[in-house]
Structures are given as C-alpha cells and as structure tokens.
Amino acid sequence: MQGNGRAEEAATELSGREKAYRYVKEQVLTSPAAQGWFLSEQELATRIGLSRTPVREALLMLQAQGLVEMVPKRGIHIPAMSGRQIAELMELRGVLERHAASRALADGTVPVAAMRSALAEQEAIATDPGAEAARTFIELDGRFHQFLIDSAGSELVSDTYAGLRARQLRIGLTALLSSSDRVRAVCTEHQAIIDALEVGDEGLVHEKINDHLEITLQILLRT
Known part of the structure; x- marks a missing residue:
C-alpha cells in the first residue's frame, strides 16, 4: 500500500510539472x-495553483531547452532572442519545411486541404485588430506549417519542428505587430505555397517557402 501511495504521489508531481x-x-x-522579464518561482506557483516543487522542475526543463535562465537571487529570466538566434531559427525552419515539402511531393501526401483550411481560418480573422485575434492568427500559422511538416511522415522531423513552437509564436507575434499589413501579406504568401504544392513544382515550392521565411526574417531584424 505504501508503494502505491508513492506511485500516486509521483504521478501527481509529474502532472503538476x-x-x-x-x-x-x-x-x-x-x-x-x-522578453527580458524576471519571474519568481513563487509568483508562477501562485498563478498556476501549484507548489514550488513542480514549478521548479518545469523551469529546469525549460532551462535545459534554452528558453529560460535561472539566475541566483534574481529569479527566472526570459532572455530576448538575438538577431543571430532569430536568423538561425528561420534557417532551421527552412531546412525542415523544404525537406517536408519534397517528401510530400514525392510520396503524394501533400496536405493541401488541411493547409487550405488553416489559411481560410486565418483569412476569416485577418481584419480583426485585437491582440487575441493576432495570437489566434499566429497559432493558425503554426498549424499551417505543421501540416506540411507532418506530411513528410517523419516523427523526428515533426517533433523537432513542434519543439520550436514557443519561439515561433513569440517572433511570429512580434513580426505581426511590427507591420500593419503583415496579416494580409502572410495570407498571400501562404496561398503562394499552396499553389506551388498543387502544381507539384518542387523548385517553386522551395522558392515560395524561402520567400515567406525571408520576408518574416527581415521584418524581425528591423524590429
């Protein structure tokens, strides 16, 4: 019975973490x-409704991923992404997305319908200036690209791309809020990627993916 109690306690801690x-x-x-914030474990624990132990465990996981820095006597620091880090992120996205597109075209698994559906949802909220709509738009943006990534049929590629989500959401929102016409431009760029996939032209697909990522990168580097 005592062993079962420890197992239940471990499961609870894992759930909290x-x-x-x-x-x-x-x-x-x-x-x-x-970006640049300092948070305290206690503040986060209170906000989430947990004890400090699972919060600390979660923060250690995030620190191992390079997403936060635990600074003695100051708290948890959320570092800003440098221009180099942003460029490296966009470069990695390009490598993964071009690979996925090539695999999908070769295997006949291009997810045009799913990508078109995500784009339609983006277009439906494109004229909403609210902050919540902007976040939803970027989440749909992530879904649009994840559909393409997943079509490659590689669990490792999909998991690697999904692991970039927090960084991508942050810089995606930054780019969106930095340019008044970026929402409509993203929709246009997404449509160009879909059109190239439908044609089945691998080189054109790569070109449209590169254009989309490069435009976003240049906006971010000017911010």
Whole structure:
C-alpha cells in the first residue's frame, strides 16, 4: 500500500510539472512582451495553483531547452532572442519545411486541404485588430506549417519542428505587430505555397517557402 501511495504521489508531481511546463511555455514564453522579464518561482506557483516543487522542475526543463535562465537571487529570466538566434531559427525552419515539402511531393501526401483550411481560418480573422485575434492568427500559422511538416511522415522531423513552437509564436507575434499589413501579406504568401504544392513544382515550392521565411526574417531584424 505504501508503494502505491508513492506511485500516486509521483504521478501527481509529474502532472503538476507538466501543467507548469505547459503554462510557462505556452502562456508566458510566447508573449513578445515577456522578453527580458524576471519571474519568481513563487509568483508562477501562485498563478498556476501549484507548489514550488513542480514549478521548479518545469523551469529546469525549460532551462535545459534554452528558453529560460535561472539566475541566483534574481529569479527566472526570459532572455530576448538575438538577431543571430532569430536568423538561425528561420534557417532551421527552412531546412525542415523544404525537406517536408519534397517528401510530400514525392510520396503524394501533400496536405493541401488541411493547409487550405488553416489559411481560410486565418483569412476569416485577418481584419480583426485585437491582440487575441493576432495570437489566434499566429497559432493558425503554426498549424499551417505543421501540416506540411507532418506530411513528410517523419516523427523526428515533426517533433523537432513542434519543439520550436514557443519561439515561433513569440517572433511570429512580434513580426505581426511590427507591420500593419503583415496579416494580409502572410495570407498571400501562404496561398503562394499552396499553389506551388498543387502544381507539384518542387523548385517553386522551395522558392515560395524561402520567400515567406525571408520576408518574416527581415521584418524581425528591423524590429
């Protein structure tokens, strides 16, 4: 019976750690305004409704991923992404997306319908100037690209790309809020990628992916 109690306790702690991990990664780290912030474990624990232990465990996981820095006597620092880090992120995205597109075209698994559906949802909120709409738009943006990534049929590629989500949401929102016409431009660029996939021209698909990522990168580097 005592062993079962320890197992239940471990499961509860794991659940708490996962809850804290997801909260910080999806609600805190995705905000452009969070860059440069210092947070305390107790503040996060109170906000999430947990004890400090699972929160600390979650923060250690995030620190191992380079998403936060635990600074003695100051708290948890959310570092801003440098221009070099942003460029490297966009470069990695390009490598993964071009690879996925090539595989999907070769295997006949191009997810045009799913990507078109995500784009339609983006277009439906493109004229909404609210902050919540902007976040939803960027989440749909992530879904659009993840559909393409997943079509390659590689669990490792899909997991690697999904692991970039927090950083991508943050810089995506930054780019969106930095340019008044970026929302419509993203929709146009997404449509160009879909059109190239439908034609089945691998070189053209790569070109449209590169154009989309390069435009975003240049906006971010000017911010």
